[in-house]
Amino acid sequence: MTKILIADADVITLDGEGRVLRGADVAIADGRIVALGKAPPDFAPDETIDGTDRVVMPGFFNAHTHSPMTLVRGWAEDLPLDRWFNERIWVAESALEEEDVYWGAALAAAEMIRSGTVGFADHYFWMDRVAEVVEQAGLKATLAWCVFGLGAEQEIGGTTLELTEAFVQRWQGAAGGRIRTVLGPHAPYTCPSEFLARVAERARELGVGVHIHLSESEGQVKASLAKHGLTPVAHLAALGLLDAPTIAAHCIHLTDEDIAILAEKKVSVVHCPGCHMKLAMGVTPVPRLLEAGVNVALGTDGPASNDDLDMLEEAKLASLLLKNHYRDPVLLPGDAVLRLATQNGARALGFAESGVIAPGRPADLIVFDFDKPHLRPRHDLVANVVYAAKSADISHVMVDGQLLMREGELLTLDEERIMYEAERRAWRMVGQELRPVREYQA
Numbered sequence: 497m498t499k500i501l502i503a504d505a506d507v508i509t510l511d512g513e514g515r516v517l518r519g520a521d522v523a524i525a526d527g528r529i530v531a532l533g534k535a536p537p538d539f540a541p542d543e544t545i546d547g548t549d550r551v552v553m554p555g556f557f558n559a560h561t562h563s564p565m566t567l568v569r570g571w572a573e574d575l576p577l578d579r580w581f582n583e584r585i586w587v588a589e590s591a592l593e594e595e596d597v598y599w600g601a602a603l604a605a606a607e608m609i610r611s612g613t614v615g616f617a618d619h620y621f622w623m624d625r626v627a628e629v630v631e632q633a634g635l636k637a638t639l640a641w642c643v644f645g646l647g648a649e650q651e652i653g654g655t656t657l658e659l660t661e662a663f664v665q666r667w668q669g670a671a672g673g674r675i676r677t678v679l680g681p682h683a684p685y686t687c688p689s690e691f692l693a694r695v696a697e698r699a700r701e702l703g704v705g706v707h708i709h710l711s712e713s714e715g716q717v718k719a720s721l722a723k724h725g726l727t728p729v730a731h732l733a734a735l736g737l738l739d740a741p742t743i744a745a746h747c748i749h750l751t752d753e754d755i756a757i758l759a760e761k762k763v764s765v766v767h768c769p770g771c772h773m774k775l776a777m778g779v780t781p782v783p784r785l786l787e788a789g790v791n792v793a794l795g796t797d798g799p800a801s802n803d804d805l806d807m808l809e810e811a812k813l814a815s816l817l818l819k820n821h822y823r824d825p826v827l828l829p830g831d832a833v834l835r836l837a838t839q840n841g842a843r844a845l846g847f848a849e850s851g852v853i854a855p856g857r858p859a860d861l862i863v864f865d866f867d868k869p870h871l872r873p874r875h876d877l878v879a880n881v882v883y884a885a886k887s888a889d890i891s892h893v894m895v896d897g898q899l900l901m902r903e904g905e906l907l908t909l910d911e912e913r914i915m916y917e918a919e920r921r922a923w924r925m926v927g928q929e930l931r932p933v934r935e936y937q938a
């Protein structure tokens with residue numbers, strides 16, 4: 497396998513001590529980082545990347561998205577959550593076809609690689625097509641086929657839990673281990689209790705995790721208390737669902753007891769600040785969750801509610817939103833927010849070794865070109881990345897030691913064809929008679 501040397505670069509390691517190295521080599525072989533600091537004299541690279549004016553750091557892991565929803569980017573604007581679902585999203589999806597999923601995910605993959613994402617947790621329909629994209633793009637992903645448990649005739653693509661289980665088994669560990677699969681029940685407010693209990697049982701039997709939406713609004717919490725006498729978190733815990741390794745998106749409205757449950761069950765909570773602010777949903781209590789020992793990661797959510805898949809922007813938004821919301825400029829100091837966007841996401845997705853630049857770790861990394869006016873001077877490289885850098889400053893992206901982008905050029909995807917096909921499919925989808933596929937009731 498290719499040996500690559502990034503020579504004489506600055507490196508944000510995100511290691512245990514939070515070291516930032518100046519003028520260091522990063523040597524990569526067999527998909528892993530083999531040396532950091534000074535490359536061994538006998539290291540003979542196939543390719544050398546000049547690290548002058550470059551900053552290397554771990555790549556981003558987007559812990560909650562719906563990548564094929566690139567096709568409905570800009571299709572549901574300036575609406576509250578219930579109308580966002582009922583008037584736009586769950587209407588457009590009545591025209592969704594399997595082939596749309598492929599091109600929507602391919603468009604997302606191109607955007608994600610360009611903005612430094614190396615892995616993502618996806619939750620959508622016809623997920624075999626997303627898996628194909630992941631395989632071709634060279635990314636890592638943890639994929640869930642979204643299912644509501646309302647009977648095949650009410651599901652997009654006519655799926656069932658059994659069919660999504662078959663998907664999980666078909667793709668688990670595929671693409672040299674870059675693809676992981678989990679079950680994807682939509683949410684406690686859409687899925688019947690008996691169905692969620694069955695998902696919990698099947699997750700245990702198959703030894704896989706779960707990816708779900710949780711506690712997005714006050715209305716959902718009230719409805720859950722009225723219906724089950726439990727908060728959405730306590731309801732899922734009572735059904736045994738949180739016993740599986742769980743990725744729980746949003747978790748905005750939480751009681752102290754909910755936080756204790758999430759910590760005890762080792763649930764990974766995904767904060768999606770761009771989506772939360774845009775839909776005026778509130779703020780995930782990140783400081784309280786971190787204090788309780790919960791693994792908190794960051795996600796963009798789908799491009800219909802963000803409207804992009806830019807994790808660098810998401811990290812900046814998370815830092816600014818939380819500091820302002822809690823009136824505490826000391827919150828998430830130093831590289832803390834970069835850890836949420838990289839290694840905590842990697843842990844949530846089941847790629848726990850990623851997210852650190854250190855010998856022995858997978859070479860899932862990105863390189864910034866810092867030879868730009870907005871990145872001078874360089875008092876604090878971490879602050880420059882979080883608050884001043886743009887994702888367009890990213891020049892190289894590498895997953896398992898394979899370059900997916902070199903000097904801004906995508907190496908694994910035909911970007912021009914993808915943009916053409918995705919645009920065409922997006923217009924086809926909304927250019928016909930549409931009907932609601934289900935109704936949102938919190």
Ligand SMILES: [Zn+2]
Pocket residue numbers: 560561562709745797798
């Ligand atoms: Zn979502």
